Amino acid sequence: MPQTKHFFSDPTHLVQTALNSLTLTNPSLAFDPQNKIIFRRPDVVKKGKVAIISGGGSGHEPAFAGFVGQGLLDASAAGTIFASPSAEQIRIAAMERVNNDQGLFIIPMNYTGDVLNFGMAAEKARAAGIKTEFFAINDDVGVGKKKGGKVGRRGIGGGILILKIVGALAEAGGSLEDVYKTAQLANDNLISVGSSLEHVHVPGREPSDDSVPEGEIEVGMGIHNEPGSHRVKATLVELIETMLLQMLDHNDPDRAFVTRKPGDKFALLINNLGGVSTLELSGITDEVYRQLDQSYQIKPERIVQGTFLTSLNGLGFSISLLKLADNGLGPGKSFLELLDAPAEAVGWAAPISTSTWGHLDSPPVELKQVKASEQPPSNIKLDIATIKKVLSAALERVIKAEPQITRYDTIVGDGDCGIGLKRGAEAVLALFNNPSANLTDDVVNTVNRVVTVVENTMDGTSGAIYAIFLNALVHGLREQDTDSETPANVDIWGAALKYSLTALGKYTPAQPGDRTMIDALVPFTQTLVDKRDVQAAAQAAEEGTEATKHMKASLGRTVYVGGEEEWVGKVPDPGAYGLSEFFNGLASAL
Template identity: 75%
Template sequence: MQTKHFFNDPDHLVHSALHSLTVTNPSLAYDRDYKIVFRRPGASSQKKVSIVSGGGSGHEPAFAGYVGKGLLDASVAGTIFASPSAEQIRKAATDCVDTERGILVIPMNYTGDVLNFGMAAEKARAAGVKTEFFAINDDVGVGRKKGGKVGRRGIAGGILILKLVGALAEAGGSLDEVYRLAQLANDNVVTVGSSLEHVHIPGREVPKDTVPNDEVEIGMGIHNEPGSHRVKASLQELVKTMLQQMLDQNDSDRAYLSWNKSDQFVLLINNLGGLSTLELAGVTDEVYRQLEQDYQIKPARIIQGTFLTSLNGLGFSASLLRLENTGLGAGKSMLELLDAPAEAVGWHAPISATTWESKTSAPVEVKRTKLAEERASNIKLDPSVLKKVLSAGLERVIAAEPMVTKYDTIVGDGDCGVGLKRGAEAVLGLLNSPSSNINDDVVKAVLRIVSVVEVTMDGTSGAIYAIFLNALAHGLREQDKGMPTTANAEVWAAALQYSLSALAKYTPAQPGDRTMIDALVPFCTKLMETKDLSAAAKAAQDGSEASKSMKASLGRSVYVGGENEWVGKIPDPGAYGLAEFLSGLAEAV
């Protein structure tokens, strides 16, 4: 688990994080003594029911991140993973929000939160404030038997409930309407999370229990509590189990939601804090795919992001809200309330209702531009000669891979040789393929090679080769005068000079910077001067050799230390690999 933090004082961290909300949302205020974030007086233009929530810190953006127009009116924070005190909550409910139309106190269903928020609600009632209390409980990771009298835990699906009641209160709903909506929504939402590891709280000892590297815990709570079980599973298998826990109506222990195929749903995919955005997006796609394939559910809304975390928890949760009739009239359906605008930094559902309503699965028709390789040219060369010469160069590169890799392991990240070999093998495969369609049209041949390079070679070197070869094809085409022209050394030299000029637009690399340019530029320059391929290849080899004594100005070598150990001994790997290819060409002519 990740145990390194920028803050090692958890109290200072919590105060800093809460105060930051007043910086990012000027409509908010912060009571440091009671750790309350609340809307400034006058932030609402009309009297409304006030919504008060909160809980332990460490779940950001929940809960203070949801204070703002259209959502919460106040949030109360405890220390990390601990409920705030009843007095903190009482202060928020009676002193920090407008109470004229009543308040809804709505925490998550955890023992400490229920007791302290419940006590504060009773104090508010005793003070003459019209108050309702509801504890959100949406987690199905722990079933009825294990949950016992405590019931379901409140996790990320609860954010959808907060959004619904906040929007209804902002729209003028009564306290009774807001309270009944919270109950209705809770009856129709299910959530389950999974995590690859427990989390570490800044300033505390490392927990002894960890999740084995090859396992995932299904249903892990947002405070490191155990879930239903640990399993070795692929993402596909994991999602299948999670959806079963949420939707299987034959599971007597977990069938909290009654539904049929005509129902509409909202899907919420929540990052528990430590998952990359890339992986979270992949999770969303997998959940969506299985919902459609196995349950014939196509959600009316799909909301993805970080809504309720477990610090930097390495996992995610999925929530499904069945859209039920609220009975509140026009503009106040569940979907309309979810779509209603909110000015809270934690809420992000940027796709508008009109965009969702106009969605279609119709195939997209796009225009088709005639590709460069589809245009014939008059620059000619015997295809057998082209294949012979190129094959010799490519085989030389493949043979040089161990040495290129050795060099790059010392001065780079070790992938240069493998990348060059992969590209060389792919181009060699193209040349030897009966279906390659390589004929005497050199421009078309170069562009066919480019299409292979672009697919098989990645990273900086792949991009440079692709740009250079695309420009080379254009440089050759520029010499097409409308009649058959043999691609001799003069034609190639002119095209190469054009390629160098084009490449200079996209990279600042020059000879002396210790890059592949140290072999490429001498080759092109010497070929232009002498029209002699052997002399040009020798110039490339000399350039590669000279790179041994150069200090890196560009490329990965800039960041690698220990220059005293390799300067004067190790050439630039990219320059070395290119020089080997060019030498192979020269030897085959």
């Protein structure tokens, strides 16, 4: 059974106090308690550097807030225990708590909630004109390529090496492009796997029977109790042999993520999942080093041992190897030099300087407030009466279709798709029917107002997807802005929609044929671009939706719903159907 005894019974209070403690142990930091953001005090950050933003669920301490500081992150947003922070928390961190003049690099771990919410914030920043790049760390080989599928590898302990590298590069004045490419290169050369003797228990929750049987070890367990590749009864020596084989066996096509040849150099990270004593962790490091030398002729250039990314008090550890590839940035900026660069963050166990302690009694930072809907004006114009007429027709059609969407989703999903779409449609209609909203013919600002409404009224995965797409649409429209007035014609909308599709592809693996709303969205966009005809595009979306009746779902809750014989050939994907109804409403008004 997992250890269920804790000093704190209120997880909300626990997270808040843990975050606040970082401002006591590192006085260069400030805390925004309302949004659970730890960020570097503006008066200690040198001008002209790329801002690095990360974060994730609480329970992984010292990640991620513990890596905020000089030479590492500029800010971190925290969720509740094992849950992603919201997109709004991340947006505030990225747009209001750091200096993003030189660009913004948003780098979470590869988990669906984190990718969607951090991705939404990235698109929000881009839509506001901030130069932004996004990358989700994925280093876990415990889940092979076949099982990982479109989602890919999970992000675990080795990702801390990437945060250290990009943080040091940004501190040294690296450009946003160099920081982004370096993160990708490091990830391509990074492999990790973890093992644990037991699942963990979250403070404040009822105990469960979910546990690892006595005498067994879960190889590849994730950092939220996710299952690994298998369970074994093994000695430590046998366990590490298995883990290193998963990481370094070139003959395993399912896990050969990093190639290796004689002369390649590596850095080794041994990470404590939270509940292993330092004594045992040191013994584990010694055994890993011995086997790497004897079995693989690898003598790591750097050996880092400690507690970096945990699973609460998880009774396990992870091993990470980073191949020290040439990043082409020249002297002082190699992977090894960036790992060795000084960092002043408690999670990296770096010493805090005397000058930094001088900030202990500094007055609190005045928190800047920026309205999410604020946007610089654009010259892309469309008569507001026309916008209202066309969108109203489309939104009213979605509202009318809600019972049918709900019926479909009750059969193949969890029954909330129709209500969510209706709620969003009604809220946007209310915006257009509100005389005090002061909507104008500035298309970029008007669409951005719609985005804010969608973000505040539609939740869940579909809400996040719509918000990401619409934020990207704002950016796609703004990219076509010129110094003179430009009518928002079908070419402008087509180019913007095409950009939005590309942006959405960064945060969801869904493609046509996966039985999702993408099966309506892609045909509509492609047909609009190719034929410049809204009616033809709506027809293409309807045909794409109809085709989903015969598709096997590969994403979303439908994957887990049985009884396919009851609905295959009869029930379309509810999200695609709702979107198709929206497009048909648009076409009917033109």
